[in-house]
Structures are given as structure tokens and as C-alpha cells.
Amino acid sequence: MPAPLFAALAAQNPPLRCSPIFAYRMRWKRRRLIWRALRRRHDLSRLRVDEGAIAAAPLLAFATIRNEMERLPFFLAHHRALGVGHFLIVDNASTDGSDSYLAAQPDVSVWRTDASYKLARFGVDWLMCLKFKFGAGKWCLTLDADEALILPGGRSLGALVTHLAATGRPSFGAVMIDAYPKGPVNEGHYQPGTTPFDHLCWFDGDGYRAQRHRVFDNLWVQGGVRERVFFQDQPARAPTLNKTPLVHWRRGYAYVTSTHQMLPRRLNHVFDTGAPTGVLLHSKFLPQIAAKSAEELTRRQHFQNSALYEDYHQRLISGPVLWHAASRRYHGPTQLEQLGLMSAGDWQ
Amino acid sequence: MSSLGFVMLCHTALHRAAQVARHWAERDCPVVIHVDRQVTRVRYDAFRRELADLDNVRFSNRLRCEWGTWSLVQASQTAAELLLSEFPAVRHVYLASGSCLPLRPVDELRSYLAARPMTDFIESVTIRDVDWTVGGLNDERFKLRFPFSWKRRRFLFDAYVELQRKLGYRRKLPEGITPHLGSQWWCLTRQTLTAILQDPRRSALERYFSLVWIPDESYYQTLARNYARNIESRSLTLSKFDFQGKPHVFYDDHLHLLRRSDCFVARKIWPRANRLYNTFLTDDAAINRMAEPAPGKIDRVFSRTLERRTRGRPGLYMHSRFPYPDWENGKTAAPYSVFHGFNSLFVDFESWLARRLGTVVHGNIFDPRRARFVGDVPIYAGCLSSNATMRDYNPEHFLTNLIWNTRGELQTFMFGPRDSQRIGSFMASDSNAQISVITGAWAVPLYLSNRNFAEIRTEAALLQRREIDFVNTLRHVKSRADIRIWTLAEFIEEPMENLQSILDAAEGANALRLTEAPRMADLSGFAAFLQSLKNQGMNPMTVGDFPQEGLVHRPPGDRNRPYLVN
Structure with a gap:
């Protein structure tokens, strides 16, 4: 008996591309x-670089910032x-000191x-230059200033990387969760130096969707509050939330888009059952x-579709309320684990 | 002079080892420390200086140690010999590592051992009875030769094992030896230990064991069987292994767990677990309970780890768990109920069912306009949006999210051929789904609607085609859901009995009998409607064999009265 719906489901989960030719193309993409x-290394000029301290530290963090005082x-x-x-x-050309x-x-x-x-x-290019020079053989954490x-x-990174090394995992995945205030986003006050999550203490506990990326084989997570409020009608364009921020770096590694996808593709396998x-x-x-x-509207330096994001920025300026009665208040790592947003896996 | 002495094997985190050694030495327990030769001279000297003020701490000759090799046994032999000769009062020798941490005061351990002066605490099980090793060599470790390092020469190691298997090579066991395995952390009496160390056949046995795979888990464990008078086959050291055979590491957040275990010593401790070291190394005033060590109390945690590692939490799809399709171990987190066609046939089905079940009953959450959550709220539990575009972008995750987020509450919703159909195959293949279907019920709202007949006919054809697809999916060999299918004609013959059977299955056998009936739509004239569809060339076959004369055994006046089945 035919079962068209099963066939439809199979068509929606196309197999991963994995022919040798494709693998070779990916290899060249990575080299490129x-x-x-x-080639972008000449963009960077040294302001203060302590090479001795970098060499001595086993765990490095990398970030690009602009006006994040x-x-x-x-x-x-x-x-x-x-x-x-x-x-x-x-x-990147900060003007606020x-x-x-x-x-x-x-x-x-x-x-x-x-x-x-x-x-x-x-x-990404700048940080990859720095990782190429300083990060090889070390655990490299790539972040934005607002993450x-x-x-x-609630354990330390040192314990984590020891566990990852012992279980033979070269990378560690994380999902980005937007924290938001209860009132309009442009109201309220934040005192620099304190934790922003006293003011931004709400988040979406559910409503995240994931699918395997056909090309890079990463887990493509979307959803959350930004989709719920700003991208309702174009869920396919909603921000990508999966990241692979922590990697035991080697010179042949490359980030493809932000830290969402990596090459070689095995580094994207951070979501196998049991992986922390x-x-x-x-x-x-934050209010600012x-x-x-x-x-951003005048600079137009952000993301591929600056036009698509124009509406998004316009609405942010008007100060929307992201909060909803079903929002959850942030209480700490245990809560995130219970909600299934993260997992200790075998790192119990 | 103390009756308890420690042998410590150290290779990393020497400052922690020094702290623990000092703890024991200051409480009148002699300690002999073996430091791996691979530790640099500078660090070794600093380590010795740190402990220089203690006169009951000795350092044995350094050997180069490697995991899984004979060198570890050699290191413990030389250190134990030194301890036994330098401290004649020692009665029990406790083998520990540099990453061990005492969990209970030394005095408790001392009096525990003093009460059992002739007992050897060494885990020792025969390989015949127990699969000790995790995914590795079991009895072959005694029957083959292992000259190559597993860590550094993996290829040679594997190739040589394979070669011996192919050739059928088997080593001969030395006479009088029954291979035993167990944790490498033991506590032996002077008598047993000297008997092992002064065995006249020692060199012959050593030649044999030096080519055994991981001899530190078998050398003492096997020989103790020959000499000990009273073996307690368990280790006093709490030490756990994960399913890959890697030792489990304890962190600060395990403090209460370790306390509860009542074990004397635990390994392996994360060197930067300051809270653990501060708590257990200073807290000597603990109550002297003389409790038996109970590692079983914390086994729960480790079985949970294993569960998480190998299967994950059922029904969770997230960065922390994304199984391959059909390897989900539970596609959804909890059972749920789907009613297909019921709210077309019954006017107030949702509210009736909600009253009856005492739970939340959603409308058609796959309605093409928006998800009709209970009360028509725009955003449901866990910020799940009712937006149809978002839902249809990935309906499977919409459903798994809803079920995951409302764990503990039975979810019930309506479904029908007017809804987005893609979810059908997912529900059909989900063993948590209870799907009850009345086929042909889509005809009832069409019959009641006040629309042009041509329109009705087109829509009827479309709905019927969708419904047939859905029913075929349910009947497919891959279906795992709990499925009940009636045609409309079959169902209305005995509606209460049929509803009762669904509820019985959902709630178990003890479900109460139905006392209140849902209100059925007025079906007088429905047969004529079906006939006119047929006359237009559209055969509503999924309705079933609807009686031409209508519902004979259901007089119209009876419909609103509670219908008692008893």
C-alpha cells in the first residue's frame, strides 16, 4: 500500500552530501x-600584545568588538x-574608549x-588570522562581546576541556539564547560591570527547531524570541542559534559563517547524544x-541581507516588548539543563 | 606508630598529591610516594621540598610509568617494599593515587581496619563470571602477549593482537594461577602483601604478568587469591568508570554525593576542585559513625550518566540531543492523544473531552491559519508561537517541542483533513501517539455549511483524498502509534462504546464509565446529502456504509440527554 506521507517525510530529510568529490570540494573551500x-592579516595593527602571556595560556578567548564599553x-x-x-x-574602530x-x-x-x-x-577572517598564529594546539573560545x-x-572551562580531550572531542557546541527584559527593550538601566542578566532576566524556554545542515552537517538551530517576534513570516531567515565556540584549534581549521559552521565538517558534530x-x-x-x-542602519556592516535586517532594526528602535507570560525567568545553569537547552551529557 | 600506611602513585597535579600526603602523614600514617620518572627534575625536587618537614614520608625510586603497562605494578611493588621495611608497625597497606582524596577521617579508616585485622580489601573477580572490561579484551588479556603500548603504538598493538588471534596463539598460564581482575586500588595486610612480594616464584610470575594487558588490574588481584586468608572483594576506594573505560572525575558539585557515599577514599578528583579539597582535608571533626562504605548510594548518578551518554532524554531535540531519524529512542517525550474527525461530528467535543479527562484539550493545532491551542492563545507553554508559517516550517519539531515542554500533562488535540498534513507520518511512526480516527467525518461540516454544491463537491474530493493518504500512512508497516479507525457509519452505530474504548486505552483499565455524552451534530438528511454527492460523481467512500434511512435508533429528542451506558 503506498504511503505518500512517509515519502514526503523522507524527501524533507535529504541525505547528507558525502561523495568523495564533494569532500574534495569542501577541502578546497576550507583552504580558500x-x-x-x-590575506586580511595586514588589516590588523598591534595596540598591546603580550606574546609571552598568550604562549603561556592554555585557553584563549577571541573576539571582535566595536563600541562595547x-x-x-x-x-x-x-x-x-x-x-x-x-x-x-x-x-574595529571603536570610538567609546x-x-x-x-x-x-x-x-x-x-x-x-x-x-x-x-x-x-x-x-571571522581577523580572528582566524590570530588563531592561525597563536591558537594552534590550544583550546580557542570565539565569542562576541554580548555573549x-x-x-x-556551573563548572570551569579547564575541567571541560580536560573532559573533552579525554573523550576525544575536538569541539564543543553551544546554543545562543536571547535574554530580554520584561518591558520595552529600549527602557531600563544597565550599570556596566554588573551582570546584564539581572536586567535581561527572561528568555524563551522552548520554540527552538533544529535540522541537520545538508552541506556542513552541523545542527542548524533556529527559533527563540527573535523569530517569534521579528521573523514570524520568514522562519527560514530567522537567526541561526547554534554555535561551536570552543575548539581545540589546528591551523587547518576554518570557521565558515560566524562560529555557526566549521570545516572540516567533523568539528560540527557537537550534538551527538552524550556530548556536553x-x-x-x-x-x-540592553537598553542601548x-x-x-x-x-547599524547607517553603517550597513551587518549580515548578508542588510535589506532584510532593515525592518528588524527599525522595529528595534521603536522599542518592542519581547516578554510574554510564557517567558521563563533565568535562574542558572541547572534550569537550562532541565529545559533541555544544554546538557552535561557524559560529563556528570 | 601507626598500623596503616599509604602508597601513593603520582604523576600529575603534584601540589594536590602533596596536600593529601601531608594530611595522612600528619595523622600518623606513613606514606611512601612514587613519582613518575616523566615528571621533570625541577618539579620533583619542589614536590620533595614541600614534604621535607614530614619524617614519615618517603620517596621510592622513580620509574617511567605508562598506563596499562607493567611499570605501574613495578612502581607499587618498590614503594610497598620500602613502606614495609621502613615502617615495621604497618599492618595494612593502602594503595592510592595522586588524585585520590580521603572522604572520611583517617581515624575512622584506621579503626575500621583494626576491627578487621586479617582482611584484605581487594576487588578480585574471575574473568569467567564477570565481563569486567568495558568494550575491550576480556580473557584474551591473559592469553595473548601485549608488548606494544596501547597509547603510543596503537597500530602495532592492534596488529599484533590480530596476528596472534589469526595464528591461534595462546599463552600458557603459570601453574596454580586463576586469573582474577579488579580495581587497581587495594588495601592489603602485611601478611598477604609480603607473601606476594617474597614469593619464591616471583620472577617467573613477573615475566608472565609483564606481558599481560593492564597488569595493575590483575597482578595483585590474582595473587591475593593464593595467599590471603580473608578477602573482601571490594575496593575501599570509590572509583568509577564511564562506558568507554575512562575514570569518572569528581568536581566541586559532587560534594554532597561524595559525602553520602561513606567511602573512605575517592578517585579521581579534579585537581582544581578547591571546595572538595578544602572540605575533606580539614574536616577531621566529623562524627565517628563507623558506617559501612556504600558506593551503591551514588551508583544512581552513574547509571544516569550512562543513560544520558548512550540514549539521551527521550523526545528532546536540541543542540544537546539530536538523534538520527528512527534512532530517537522515543520520538516524543510523553504519550499524547490525537482525535481525527471527532470535532466535526460532535459539536462540543473539545470542551466535553476536557471535562471528561480533566486535562488540557487543544483544538486543531495544525490548522492552516494558526495553531489552535486551548483557549486560542497566541503563544503557548514555553513560548511556542501559534503562527502557522513558523509551525509549518518544521511541524515535527513544533509537536515535539509542545510535548517536551508540557511533560507531566497529557496533551490532547484535534486533527483533520483540513489541517496541514505533513505531521501525519511523524505521528504515525511515534509510539507515544494514540490516534483515533473517524473517516468521513469531514462530510458533516460540509453538509451543515450553507455553500454552493459545486464548491462542496470540490472540497469533499480534496478532503477525502487527504484523509485516504493519512489513513494509508497509519496503516503503513512503519506505523508504531496506537491507532483506532472507524468509518463514520461504523462509529455512529455505537458512539459511546467507541469513545469509552478510546478513553480506556488512554487512562488504563480503571477509567470511569462515561456518564455524559458529547452532543452530536444533527444528521437528519445527511444520507440524502451523501447520495447527492454520489450523484455528482464524487463517491464519499470513507464515510462507510451510511444507512439510507439515517439514524433510526437515535431519536432527535434524545440527543441532549446524558446517555447512560451502565
Whole structure:
């Protein structure tokens, strides 16, 4: 008896592309990405670089920032406490003193560039240069200034990477969860240096969807509050939430888009049952979001579809309320584990 | 002089090993430490200086140690010999590692052992009875030769094992030896230990064991069987292995778990677990309970780890768990009920069912306009949006999310041929789904609607085609759901009995009898409607053999009265 619906379901889950020819193409793509990144090395000028400290630290954090004075104190403090040994930060033409603040930190190396963020593949190229030079053989954590990595059990990164190494996993996945306030996003007050998640203490506990990416074989997670509010009618364009921020770096590795996808493809296999995963708590919706969105509209340096995002930025400026009665209040890592947003896996 | 001495084998985190050694030495327990030769001279000297003020700490000759090789046994032999000769009062020797941590005061351990002066605590099981090893060599470790390092020369190791298997090579066991295996962390009496170390055949036995795979799990465990008077086949050290055979590491958040275990010593401790070290190394004033060690108390946690590692949480699809299709171990997190066609036939079916079940009953959550959650809310539990575009982008995850997020509450919803159909095959293949279908019920709203007959006819054809697809899917060999299918004609013959059977299956055998009936749509004239469809060339075959004369045994006046089946 024919069962058309089963056939339809099979068609919706096309097999992963894995022919030898395709694998070879991916190999060249990876080489091209590395080559492209290395060509951008001249964009960077050294502001304060402590090569001795970088060499001594087993765990490095990388970030590209622009005018993040408000978030930097917490960003550094949070990840320091987690066990990051040294921060390598590219400052993309900040005007609010972020660069001099960073240069004054004991465990931060700063590079500066005025080149185009978009042409550097949204900073990925710059950070790949730095990882190529300093990250090989180390655990490299790649983040944005508005992300805070949360680990299952509230344990440290040092313990995590020891476990990952012992279980033969070269990478660690995390899903990005947007935190938002109860009122309109452009209202309220945030005191720099304190945790932004006292103000942004709500998040969507469910409504995330995942599918395997046919080309890169990563898990493509979408959903959450930004889709619920801004991308209802185009869920396919909704922001990608899966990331692979922590990698035991080798020179042949490459990030494809932001930290969502990597090559070689096996690094994307961070979601096998039993693998520990984390959460990147996203503090995007601080009150200053309206001003940033307005600036973004004129700079047009953000994401592929600047036109698509125009409407999104316009709405952010108007200060929408993201909160809903079904939102969850953030209580800590255990809660995220119970909700299934992250898992300690076999790292119990 | 103390009757208890420790042998410590250290290779990393020496500052922690020093802390533990100091703890024991200061409480009058002699300690002999073996430090791996691979530790640099500078660090070794610093380590010795750290413990220089303690006169009951000794350092044995350093050997180069490698996991799974004979060198580890050698290291413990030399250290144990030194301990036995330098401290004649020692009665029990406890073998520990640098990443061990005492969980209970030394005095408790001492008096525990003093009460059992002739007992050897060494886990020792025969390989015949127990599959000790995790996914590895079991009795072959005694029957083959293992000259190559597993860690550094994996290829040679594997190739040589394969070669011996092919050739049928088998080593001869030394006489009087029955191979036993067990945890490498033991506590032996002086008598047993000296008997092993001073065995006249020691060199011959060593030659044999030095080519056994992982001899530190078998050398003492086998020989103790020959000499010990009273073996307690368990280790006093709490040490767990995951399913890949890697030791489980304890972190700060395991504090309460370790306390509860009542074990004397635990390994392996994460070197930067400050809270664990601070708590267990200072807290000597604990109550002297003389409790038996109970590692079983925390086994629960480890079986959960294994469960998580190998199967994950059923019904969760997320970054932390994304199984391949058909390998889900439960496509959804909990049972749920789907009613296909019921709300077309009964006017107030949803509210009736909600009253009857005492749970949430959703409308058609796959309605093409928007998901009709209970109360028509735009956003349901866990911020699940009712937006149809978002839902249809990935309906499978829409459903699994709904079920996952409402764990503990039975989810019930309506379905029909007017809804988005893609979810059909997913539900059919889900063993958590209870699907009850009345085929042909789509005709009832058409009959009641006040539309042009041409329109009705087209729509009837479409709905019927969709319904046939859905029913075929349910009857497919891949279906795993609990499925009941009636035609409309069959169902209305005995509606209460049929409803009762669904509810019985959903709630177990003890379900109450139905006392209140849902209100059925007025079907007088329905037979004529069906006939006119047929006359237009559209055969509503899924309705079944609907009686031409209509519902004879159901007078119209009876419909609103509660219908008692008793």
C-alpha cells in the first residue's frame, strides 16, 4: 500500500552530501577560507600584545568588538572566572574608549583595525588570522562581546576541556539564547560591570527547531524570541542559534559563517547524544540596543541581507516588548539543563 | 606508630598529591610516594621540598610509568617494599593515587581496619563470571602477549593482537594461577602483601604478568587469591568508570554525593576542585559513625550518566540531543492523544473531552491559519508561537517541542483533513501517539455549511483524498502509534462504546464509565446529502456504509440527554 506521507517525510530529510568529490570540494573551500583570512592579516595593527602571556595560556578567548564599553567589564570578568587564560581582541574602530580600556587590562591583547567588518566576513577572517598564529594546539573560545558562555553544572572551562580531550572531542557546541527584559527593550538601566542578566532576566524556554545542515552537517538551530517576534513570516531567515565556540584549534581549521559552521565538517558534530553542550546567553537587548540599531542602519556592516535586517532594526528602535507570560525567568545553569537547552551529557 | 600506611602513585597535579600526603602523614600514617620518572627534575625536587618537614614520608625510586603497562605494578611493588621495611608497625597497606582524596577521617579508616585485622580489601573477580572490561579484551588479556603500548603504538598493538588471534596463539598460564581482575586500588595486610612480594616464584610470575594487558588490574588481584586468608572483594576506594573505560572525575558539585557515599577514599578528583579539597582535608571533626562504605548510594548518578551518554532524554531535540531519524529512542517525550474527525461530528467535543479527562484539550493545532491551542492563545507553554508559517516550517519539531515542554500533562488535540498534513507520518511512526480516527467525518461540516454544491463537491474530493493518504500512512508497516479507525457509519452505530474504548486505552483499565455524552451534530438528511454527492460523481467512500434511512435508533429528542451506558 503506498504511503505518500512517509515519502514526503523522507524527501524533507535529504541525505547528507558525502561523495568523495564533494569532500574534495569542501577541502578546497576550507583552504580558500584560510587563505582569504590570512590575506586580511595586514588589516590588523598591534595596540598591546603580550606574546609571552598568550604562549603561556592554555585557553584563549577571541573576539571582535566595536563600541562595547558597556559590556566589556562583565564580558571579561565572566570569562575570566570561567577560566580563560588570555583574551585576544580585535577592536574595529571603536570610538567609546573600548580599545584603551582593553589595552589597560593585564590579560588582554588588543589589535586595532579600521577596515571593513563586512569584508572581513564579520570579523571571522581577523580572528582566524590570530588563531592561525597563536591558537594552534590550544583550546580557542570565539565569542562576541554580548555573549556569556554558560556551562552545565556551573563548572570551569579547564575541567571541560580536560573532559573533552579525554573523550576525544575536538569541539564543543553551544546554543545562543536571547535574554530580554520584561518591558520595552529600549527602557531600563544597565550599570556596566554588573551582570546584564539581572536586567535581561527572561528568555524563551522552548520554540527552538533544529535540522541537520545538508552541506556542513552541523545542527542548524533556529527559533527563540527573535523569530517569534521579528521573523514570524520568514522562519527560514530567522537567526541561526547554534554555535561551536570552543575548539581545540589546528591551523587547518576554518570557521565558515560566524562560529555557526566549521570545516572540516567533523568539528560540527557537537550534538551527538552524550556530548556536553553549553549555552551562550546573549545580552543583545540592553537598553542601548535602539541607538546601536540606528547606527547599524547607517553603517550597513551587518549580515548578508542588510535589506532584510532593515525592518528588524527599525522595529528595534521603536522599542518592542519581547516578554510574554510564557517567558521563563533565568535562574542558572541547572534550569537550562532541565529545559533541555544544554546538557552535561557524559560529563556528570 | 601507626598500623596503616599509604602508597601513593603520582604523576600529575603534584601540589594536590602533596596536600593529601601531608594530611595522612600528619595523622600518623606513613606514606611512601612514587613519582613518575616523566615528571621533570625541577618539579620533583619542589614536590620533595614541600614534604621535607614530614619524617614519615618517603620517596621510592622513580620509574617511567605508562598506563596499562607493567611499570605501574613495578612502581607499587618498590614503594610497598620500602613502606614495609621502613615502617615495621604497618599492618595494612593502602594503595592510592595522586588524585585520590580521603572522604572520611583517617581515624575512622584506621579503626575500621583494626576491627578487621586479617582482611584484605581487594576487588578480585574471575574473568569467567564477570565481563569486567568495558568494550575491550576480556580473557584474551591473559592469553595473548601485549608488548606494544596501547597509547603510543596503537597500530602495532592492534596488529599484533590480530596476528596472534589469526595464528591461534595462546599463552600458557603459570601453574596454580586463576586469573582474577579488579580495581587497581587495594588495601592489603602485611601478611598477604609480603607473601606476594617474597614469593619464591616471583620472577617467573613477573615475566608472565609483564606481558599481560593492564597488569595493575590483575597482578595483585590474582595473587591475593593464593595467599590471603580473608578477602573482601571490594575496593575501599570509590572509583568509577564511564562506558568507554575512562575514570569518572569528581568536581566541586559532587560534594554532597561524595559525602553520602561513606567511602573512605575517592578517585579521581579534579585537581582544581578547591571546595572538595578544602572540605575533606580539614574536616577531621566529623562524627565517628563507623558506617559501612556504600558506593551503591551514588551508583544512581552513574547509571544516569550512562543513560544520558548512550540514549539521551527521550523526545528532546536540541543542540544537546539530536538523534538520527528512527534512532530517537522515543520520538516524543510523553504519550499524547490525537482525535481525527471527532470535532466535526460532535459539536462540543473539545470542551466535553476536557471535562471528561480533566486535562488540557487543544483544538486543531495544525490548522492552516494558526495553531489552535486551548483557549486560542497566541503563544503557548514555553513560548511556542501559534503562527502557522513558523509551525509549518518544521511541524515535527513544533509537536515535539509542545510535548517536551508540557511533560507531566497529557496533551490532547484535534486533527483533520483540513489541517496541514505533513505531521501525519511523524505521528504515525511515534509510539507515544494514540490516534483515533473517524473517516468521513469531514462530510458533516460540509453538509451543515450553507455553500454552493459545486464548491462542496470540490472540497469533499480534496478532503477525502487527504484523509485516504493519512489513513494509508497509519496503516503503513512503519506505523508504531496506537491507532483506532472507524468509518463514520461504523462509529455512529455505537458512539459511546467507541469513545469509552478510546478513553480506556488512554487512562488504563480503571477509567470511569462515561456518564455524559458529547452532543452530536444533527444528521437528519445527511444520507440524502451523501447520495447527492454520489450523484455528482464524487463517491464519499470513507464515510462507510451510511444507512439510507439515517439514524433510526437515535431519536432527535434524545440527543441532549446524558446517555447512560451502565
